[in-house]
Amino acid sequence: MQVAIIGGGWAGLAAAVTLAEQHIPVTLFESAAQLGGRARRVEINGLALDNGQHIFLGVYRETLRLLAQVGVVIRDACYASPLTLQVEPEFYLRAARLPAPWHLAAGLLRSRGISLRDKFSAVRFLSALKHAQFTVAPDLTVAALLAKHRQSTALNDYLWHPLCLAALNTPPQSAAAQVFVNVLRDAFFGVRDDSRLLLPRVDLGRLFPDAAARYLHAHIGTLCLNQRIQRIEVAAEGFMLHHAQDAESFSHVICAVPAHRVANLLGHLAPLHAAIAQINALRYQPIYTVYLQYDATVRLRFPMLGLTQTLSQWVFDRGALTNQPGLMAVVISAEGAHEKLSHAELASIVAKELQGKLGLVGPPHWTQVIAEKRATFACTPNLARPNNQTPLPGLWLAGDYTASAYPATLEAAVRSGIDSARRVLSASAT
Numbered sequence: 001m002q003v004a005i006i007g008g009g010w011a012g013l014a015a016a017v018t019l020a021e022q023h024i025p026v027t028l029f030e031s032a033a034q035l036g037g038r039a040r041r042v043e044i045n046g047l048a049l050d051n052g053q054h055i056f057l058g059v060y061r062e063t064l065r066l067l068a069q070v071g072v073v074i075r076d077a078c079y080a081s082p083l084t085l086q087v088e089p090e091f092y093l094r095a096a097r098l099p100a101p102w103h104l105a106a107g108l109l110r111s112r113g114i115s116l117r118d119k120f121s122a123v124r125f126l127s128a129l130k131h132a133q134f135t136v137a138p139d140l141t142v143a144a145l146l147a148k149h150r151q152s153t154a155l156n157d158y159l160w161h162p163l164c165l166a167a168l169n170t171p172p173q174s175a176a177a178q179v180f181v182n183v184l185r186d187a188f189f190g191v192r193d194d195s196r197l198l199l200p201r202v203d204l205g206r207l208f209p210d211a212a213a214r215y216l217h218a219h220i221g222t223l224c225l226n227q228r229i230q231r232i233e234v235a236a237e238g239f240m241l242h243h244a245q246d247a248e249s250f251s252h253v254i255c256a257v258p259a260h261r262v263a264n265l266l267g268h269l270a271p272l273h274a275a276i277a278q279i280n281a282l283r284y285q286p287i288y289t290v291y292l293q294y295d296a297t298v299r300l301r302f303p304m305l306g307l308t309q310t311l312s313q314w315v316f317d318r319g320a321l322t323n324q325p326g327l328m329a330v331v332i333s334a335e336g337a338h339e340k341l342s343h344a345e346l347a348s349i350v351a352k353e354l355q356g357k358l359g360l361v362g363p364p365h366w367t368q369v370i371a372e373k374r375a376t377f378a379c380t381p382n383l384a385r386p387n388n389q390t391p392l393p394g395l396w397l398a399g400d401y402t403a404s405a406y407p408a409t410l411e412a413a414v415r416s417g418i419d420s421a422r423r424v425l426s427a428s429a430t
């Protein structure tokens with residue numbers, strides 16, 4: 001048995017680690033010079049940064065298990081905090097030390113910056129979702145769901161819209177209410193620690209891909225970087241994978257490339273036409289990260305602060321997180337007016353916002369904008385996402401876009417990789 005994995009993002013790496021653990025020989029092909037895909041390290045001005053600031057939640061069980069499996073000590077690699085949301089100018093919510101969901105209910109009732117009426121309205125909304133067993137009409141948007149439950153403008157601005165953008169990377173007006181409700185259910189109604197915020201203390205490369213590569217080297221794994229797979233052909237006993245140097249044959253293939261690359265590789269395979277049609281129907285949303293380097297003494301009150309009525313949505317203090325004093329990472333999720341600006345214009349507006357809203361004294365010494373135009377698929381209602389299992393025996397799809405209760409997240413990607421690998425294992429056992 002020879003398994004090929006195409007794509008060295010978190011889905012492909014999760015699949016590779018899962019197979020290597022079972023002593024299955026795997027070869028992972030990655031077209032870029034480095035692993036990590038959309039969650040990777042980038043070097044800027046001599047600093048190890050990320051292509052985008054990432055947040056993990058305690059409920060990312062498979063991701064956290066996988067990190068531990070490859071030797072990452074989570075308490076060293078991540079800053080962990082009970083759910084805390086500080087959104088300027090005045091909203092503050094911190095989950096209480098109570099079992100779920102009372103930790104959130106008490107946190108909401110004790111929160112600052114919204115009226116008593118709003119606090120009860122938010123608690124009522126969450127209990128109504130629980131009462132409905134976390135099921136809503138499949139065609140409902142987040143905005144329509146919030147309107148149905150009469151959530152006020154303040155609640156939407158401070159709480160629900162920021163959560164929707166952070167989790168689904170899709171504007172509430174077009175985001176799928178059911179997927180949003182799935183996230184609320186799993187983060188807030190399981191155990192208290194599920195809602196913990198985990199913010200990486202190391203760059204994303206060190207967080208997982210580097211450790212996964214070491215794990216694969218120590219097990220039966222071959223990593224081929226700078227190796228784009230150009231074509232896949234069905235062969236007598238599996239598949240032929242063509243790359244610039246050669247063609248190699250494999251008994252099983254897990255295709256873990258981003259959704260927009262799948263049709264190029266697999267579009268000619270008739271049994272996959274239904275899956276390709278679902279993938280081609282996906283639309284994408286951007287995420288912009290603006291890095292701003294201030295004096296080393298500049299700090300935030302909490303490592304992650306939200307802003308409203310600004311282009312900037314969340315500000316992360318990389319001094320407090322990754323020991324890069326004075327460096328701020330500002331995240332702007334989903335489509336918006338910022339896409340029309342040049343990077344210099346955007347950085348200048350963001351710097352003014354940080355000065356006006358947070359008192360960060362500028363101008364910053366340098367700025368850098370990283371625009372991921374296809375950061376995630378647009379998580380809209382009634383989306384059909386392809387299964388990991390394909391109709392072609394021996395071929396699986398993995399990636400954050402495949403069928404999942406979750407939006408495009410690291411946890412969805414990792415689960416898809418593990419699921420595909422387990423299916424390879426059970427296929428080989430029969």
Ligand SMILES: Cc1cc2nc3c(=O)[nH]c(=O)nc-3n(C[C@H](O)[C@H](O)[C@H](O)COP(=O)(O)OP(=O)(O)OC[C@H]3O[C@@H](n4cnc5c(N)ncnc54)[C@H](O)[C@@H]3O)c2cc1C
Nearest residue numbers: 007009010011031037038052054055229375399400409410
């Ligand atoms: C800026 C940004 C911020 C984000 N923030 C969060 C967050 O806070 N929390 C969260 O959970 N998620 C977040 N996400 C989403 C998360 O990063 C993705 O869901 C996840 O990384 C997707 O992993 P993947 O393995 O499915 O795909 P990818 O990471 O896209 O991996 C696919 C890999 O395949 C390779 N490839 C493509 N074609 C070929 C080929 N022909 N041959 C060989 N290799 C090929 C690519 O180079 C890539 O490395 C964010 C994403 C971005 C972009």
